[in-house]
Amino acid sequence: MNVIISASELADALAGENPPTLLDVRWQLGAARAAGEPPFDGRAEYAAGHLPGALFVDLERELAAAPGEGGRHPLPDLAQFGAAMRRAGVSSGRPVVVYDGGQGWAAARAWWLLRWTGHPDVRVLDGGLPAWRGPLTTEVRAPAEGDFEPRPAASGLLDADAAAALARSGVLLDARAEERYRGEVEPIDPVGGHIPGAVCAPTTQNVGPDGRFLPAERLRARFEDLGVTEGSDVGVYCGSGVSGAHEVLALAVAGIPAALYVGSWSEWSSDPRRPVAVGPDPQ
Structure with a gap:
């Protein structure tokens, strides 16, 4: 779908x-x-x-x-x-x-x-x-009450320990900008760098100049270059679980299921006991 x-x-x-x-x-x-x-x-x-x-x-x-x-x-x-x-x-x-x-x-x-x-x-x-090329409106109509009841899936969500383990056993993608991954700049969180073993994969590179996603085949090729192979366990994190969701969406466009570490770097970096890697290499 x-x-x-x-x-x-x-x-x-x-x-x-x-x-x-x-x-x-x-x-x-x-x-x-x-x-x-x-x-x-x-x-x-x-x-x-x-x-x-x-x-x-x-x-x-x-x-x-x-x-x-x-x-x-x-x-x-x-x-x-x-x-x-x-x-x-x-x-x-x-x-x-x-x-x-x-x-x-x-x-x-x-x-x-x-x-x-x-x-x-x-x-x-x-x-x-x-x-969107259609009309816009300022009118707000109250919709009929929906019936959606959240039923969380057993998979698709990572905590800090699971993200650390996936960085060793599968592919953990860091969706932030390259300079934040390397630890050269950290405008929001207390520590710069990345989760040891994570691969730098800015989500901004999944779209073209118009903000639309690249074709599925180009996205698949990109993720293959980042180490994602058939059957890989894939996870994504970012600064706070927002841009990382965009990378999970890009992976889904490419036909690749992936889990999201919602706490992401904002949670990881808040605990001084967790290891931090800096520089361009995963480790």
């Missing part, structure tokens, strides 16, 4: 017999949350114009718990997450399409959470809102 949808395909789906539920997950990465300042609020962008019928979902409050020992964007309370999804009209028998402002990271976080908790049909608008 496809995990992304083009703008033209979405327009056709919205005109069909079972149109998808639309979730607007506009969000912006920044250090403001770590500095104790108010987080970016995508509601203003949503209010200024969104896809007709779309409901806004707040990444910071509905797709993550408060920052703490589990990292800057730990898993949300699943009961609260389920309630938020039902308020947005999400039902198990109706497809869902999520989009953001174009970067794709926030939409991928929503995609990953919904898929990991059991929704059978979730896709991300490839290229996000900038790819």
Whole structure:
């Protein structure tokens, strides 16, 4: 099943017999949350114009718990997450399409959470809102209450110990920028570097200049170059489990299943007992 949808395909789906539920997950990465300042609020962008019928979902409050020992964007309370999804009209028998402002990271976080908790049909608008050529609206309609009940999968989620083990036994991809992986720059977390054994794989290299994913065959070739072979156990982490979800989505486009370490570097680096590697090499 496809995990992304083009703008033209979405327009056709919205005109069909079972149109998808639309979730607007506009969000912006920044250090403001770590500095104790108010987080970016995508509601203003949503209010200024969104896809007709779309409901806004707040990444910071509905797709993550408060920052703490589990990292800057730990898993949300699943009961609260389920309630938020039902308020947005999400039902198990109706497809869902999520989009953001174009970067794709926030939409991928929503995609990953919904898929990991059991929704059978979730896709991300490839290229996000900038790819949409249809009308926008400022009207907000309250949807009918959905029936989605989160049922977490037994696989697909890594904790710190599992991520460390996977770096030794499989392929653990670090989705952050190369300079953060090498430990040369760390704008948010207390320590720079990477999990020993992890492979540098910036998720920004999975998309073209227009923000859309590279073709599946090119993504497969990229991940093969990074050491992912048929049957590999693959995991991904990033700074706080958001851009890493985008890399998991890219892997899914390529037909490669992967698990996400949600706590990611923000959790790993908060414990001084955990080892840290620096430089361009995994070890």
